[in-house]
Structure formats: structure tokens, C-alpha cells
Amino acid sequence: MMKSHSAPVGMHPREFVAFIAALMGVNALGVDLMLPALADIGRDLLVSEANHRQWVVTVYMLGFGTGQLVYGPLADRFGRKPILTATLVGFVAASIFAASSATFAALLGARLLQGLMSASTRVLAVAIVRDGASGRTMARTMSIAQMIFFIVPILAPTLGQGLLEFGPWRFIFYALGMFAAFVLAWTLVRLPETLPLARRVPLSISNLRQSYRLTLTNRFSVGYSVAASLTFGGIIAFVSSSQQIFVDEFGAGDRFTLLFALCAGAMGVASFANSRLVERLGTRLISQSAVLALITLSAVHLVVVISNLESLTSYLIFQALSMTCIGLCGANFGAMAMEPVGHIAGTASSLQGFITSMGAVLVASAIGQSYAGTTLPLAIGYLLIGLVVLLLIYIVEGGKLFQARMSSR
Template structure:
């Protein structure tokens, strides 16, 4: 089947919804130490919880939006999520304690889960297979501008108005997205796919997802891959500032590294029509795992001393590999669940995020003044993912086999 035309505004809207979480995470990167200092949370790397707390909320929240979306529609789920984000943002903006800050951040994450789940759900409502992977890759290509731009925006706001003003700007962005989505996005839930909002069908739907052997393997792989990016996010400021003394240039260096994801996501939108998706994912993971473990061994042994430029190059290659994974793994995990995309997207998204937070957060908290824990995190999660795919999933023919529902 030939590639179909995808509306540009649809891609932009889906990418903006996907960007919300990244904006709420990455714009705070330059402010982490200042927040930790102002709210007495610099000890034991506790300031990193400003990032992981929103991800915990995101993971838990995704369990609920699928059933809501399958019962009432995709648009009401997005409205609910954006409303919760605005409330959480107000709490964090005026927080006088670190605990209040974390509560607001968790609520932001619960809210952000709505748009996040609905992006995958709305796309799955309209596309499947390689075509879905292509759409997700194009969305990710646009999405990459958020981690490139967000730290720069956060740094500028920080210079003139302090970290609380960053939250104010994020609130304005939420309101603008709410208006755009309400006016321009149509409801995509098909009447025959509507499911009642009661405990029994919800539990049945969740059970169907987690009991699907192949889907479960890809959920674990998605979670481990996501843990790499969380480990990177929670470690990168400490590495850049603590080891390399990047100063005000940190957002620029971060943007360079983040471009690796955007470039690979753009390439991936074409690769999925040339290679079988499972094979592509496996080979990328093999490369990332092998490279990261070799780098870790060389640094640990003292054979190589990594400069700032070397670290940026290493991380750019790693993020390039990660950009080839996210959309493809999601497409593989979602493939069996076209009849219940909302619940499936929520369960898969929640599981992916929670695994990512647990594993990636542990890697981030193990930061010891070197880049070794981060490299080992990349390597071990990638090798484990390869084993899960090879032994837990059958070979699938998904290249250029898209069928629109």
C-alpha cells in the first residue's frame, strides 16, 4: 500500500500535545538547582524529583484516560487532562515547600497523561501498522523542537523573572492548546468501539493487554528504552554543570544532543517502509547496547578520558538510536488493539512510563560525579531489551503493510 497524505495541521496538533510533557520537564532543567536551593532540596540529589515526580503522575494517570476516552470520547479526555495540568501548574507556581512543589508536579503529570494517551489513541483510530509508525515518527520529528527549545526558554525566563515565571508561561501554553484542540480536532471514537465506563469492562480490557504475550514483551522493551531517556534527563544537568562546568551554555549543549532524536525520528518515517519493524528495533538496540557497554568499559578502565565535546558526541549518537525506537515499539505494542485503542494506549503508556521512572530514576540517583552510571544504564537496558524481543516475540511482517481502519 502506498504512503497516504497526512494533514499537516493534524501532525502539528498531535506533536504539540505530545510536547506538553517535554515542555514541563525540559524547561525546568536550567532551574533545578535554584528550585532545590529555594526549597531546601539539594541534598542526596533530591532536586531530581522535580523531574521524576511529573513522570510518576504521567504514568499513573495514563491508566485512567483510556477508559474515559473509550466511554465518552477522545476530546473530553483531553479537556480533563489540560484542566488538571492547569491546577497542578498553579500549585507548583506558588509552592513554598518542596513537598507542595512535588504535589503540583504529580498533578501536572496526571493531567499531561490525557493529551499524551490521546495522541497515540487518535492516531491509532485512523492508522495502523507501518502507516501508524510513520505518523508517530513524523510527530516525533516535530516534537523534538520542544527539548531543543524548552531549556533555552527556561534559561531566558530564569535570567529575568525566576523559576516561578516558567510555570506561568507553561500555563499560558496549556490554555492556547486547549483552544486550538477544541476548535480544530474532530472526535475519532467510532460508535462501535465505544465501551461503557464500568469496572468490569475496564479490568477486562487491561487484562487483555497485559495477558497478550507479544504486547507485554514490547511494553517491557518500551519501558526499558524510556528509562534510558529518563536516566539521561535526570543526570545531564549534574554531568554538564558538575563535571564540565557548562554554565549558561547548558541549554545549547542540551539542544545539540536532543537534535539526535529529531533527526533519527525523521529518518525513521522512511525506514519503516524499507525494513521490517521488529528487525529494525532489534538491530538498533544491539548497536546502542554494545556501544554503551564498550564506552563504559573504556571510561572505567581509564583508557579514555571523555571531554565535553566527546560527551556531547556520545550522547547525540545514543539519542539518535533512541529516536529510532520510540514510535516503532509503540506501534508494535499497539498493533493487536485497534478495537480498544484507548484502554490499550493507557495501559501501555502507563506501564512504559512507570518502568522508565523506576529504572531510569535509579540510574539518575546513582550519579556519582562520573558518566559511568549513565553509560551502564544505556547498555544494560538495551541488551535486556534485545533478549526480550528475540525470545518473547515472533518475527512479524510489518514493513509497508499498513491498513487504515
């Protein structure tokens, strides 16, 4: 039984939020910890094309998106804790494989496996929270967790750089395995099962078909999942190309970790603000305002880039503000997508996560692989993301933006 504050029995609400943040942190570290080592990886494993180093991030996200299709149905059938335990063990093993890779292809294979294993952290974080909360309460819990979670991207490149001071890039993957092992121990010792036996769904083609049909035919579920995929794609595009932009374009290699932290920290501030405001203002008002702000910022940024006025300072300001807007969208889009399908939270979270992650991979690849020494692809990409997301919201909400009905959800 879940308490009204949404924490499972036996866990203090603060511990529960910290646990969800740590669970999400497995994936965040999996993406960000090795960013300072991309150049070293490229040199050591003979990667000739600089843009190809981005595949260390993108392939991980490909596995992350694909794996989410599996874990939801399994978690709805067998419970949250057994699936989480098994996949965390798999992530530790994949981290060891990555650390011992002798070729770039082998590393990418290990990264794909890491992504496949870490996919459970996203699915089960959402499902575990949804087992005891919904709507604005769920959005608030996820926002607090994401606020803590966004500290990870702030610290991860610095931690990665610190690890490189003591050894080669392979140390980073051993560190990933150690953190996953810590979360595994926390899971085994403190997390109770949040899905009662009475609510478990047998594994069958008919049940999966029905759950997928319910998830894919609900316009809020699909629409906000696609919207989340676009904004998430903007994040991954920034992450995968950040080292090239800050180091190669602006020559700020000595300040890379600090500059990256400033941009990532903006999302943490946004998530904190969302957690404080969402129950009063509602998910729709906040997210729709953020999308309009993203469009405005991106349009101005595009003018700056085209006018050859871009500098490290201007890019940092526009990127941080854009990440703030995206941070105000993520938890709210996720909560609104899950709202009508909470009774099949595991499977719905899987399918929505697949849509979000795979869409993000496509968006990030299109933007990141277009990098040619300027920030123009990011400026154009963010503007298009904002415009398409606004169109999606307009369609999903039946043409009603900033209406009174927003307060009911």
C-alpha cells in the same frame, strides 16, 4: 470517519501532525522547560542534597505514569475530546499551583498533579492516531509527530533559561500553563471527535477486565511496552541528571542549553529518518538494528569511562549517538505494542502507557540516583537497557530476529 491519510475530517494532514506534536509537547515541556532552573529551585526551596533535585522530574513522571490507567477507559467510553479538554484545564491549574509553591514538598505535589493531568496527552495522542491508522502507517505518523516533538527538548532548556533572564523560576511554570492553554484552545476549535459512538465501550468492571486481559496476555503488547519503558527510562535518566553532568562534572554551565540540545536533537534526526524509512524497511528491522547499535555504543562508552578517558567531547558523542538509537526505537515499539489491540486503543494505550512510564521511572531513578560525579551510571545503565531489550525482543519474536516475517508488520 477517518481518511486514508489518518487525519480526522476537517483537519489537514499537516495540521493533524502538528497538533499531535503540540499535544505531546505539553508533556515534553513539562519535563524539560525547568531544567536550567533546578539549581535555583533547590536554593530557593532549601533542598540540601543535589540528587534530590531530580525528583522535580521523577515525581512528574510518576504522576504521568499513574494517570494513564484512568484516561484510556474514560476516552473509550466518553470520547477523546471531552477527556482531553478536562485534563488540559487541570494541567493549567496545576501549573499555577507549582508557580505559587512555598516549599519543595508543595512543588513536588504540584508536579505530581501536573504529571497526572499530562498523562492524558500521551494516551490520547496514541489513541487519536490509532483511530485512523495502524501498523507502519501509524508508526510513520507518530515518527513525524515525534520529530517535531523532539524539537521541544532542543528548545525547552533555552526557553527556560530565557525565562530566567526576566524573572524567577516560577515564571517557567506560568509559561507551561500558557502553552497548555494554547493547546486547549486548538483542541476546542479544530479537533473533531475521532471515536464514533458505535465504537464506544461502556464503563464496567467486566469490560475493563476483558480489555486489560487482552492487553496483558498478548506478548507483543506487553513485550514491546516493557521494551519501550526501558528505552524511555534511559531518556529520563539523561534528562534528570543532565544539569549535574554538564554543569557540575564538566563545568560547562554556560553551554548547558546548547549541549543538551545537541543530544536531544539526535532523537529528532532519528525520528525523521524513521518516518522516511519505516514503511519501506519495517518497524522490526529498524528497531532491532538500533538496539544492537545501542549495545555496541554503550559497551565502548563503558570502556572509555573505566579507562578514565571520558571528556565532555566523548560524553557528548556517545550520548548523542545513544539518543539516536533510542529515537529509532520509541515510535516503532509503540506501534508494535498497539498493533494487536487497536480495537481497544484507548484502554490499551492507557495500560501500555502505565507500563512504559512506570518502568521508565524505576529505570531512571536507579540510574539517576546512582550519580556520584561521573558518567559511569549512565554508561552501565544504557548497556543493561540494550541487553535486556534485545532479550525481550528475542522472546517476543519467538527467537526470530531479522527474519522475513518482519516485513508483514
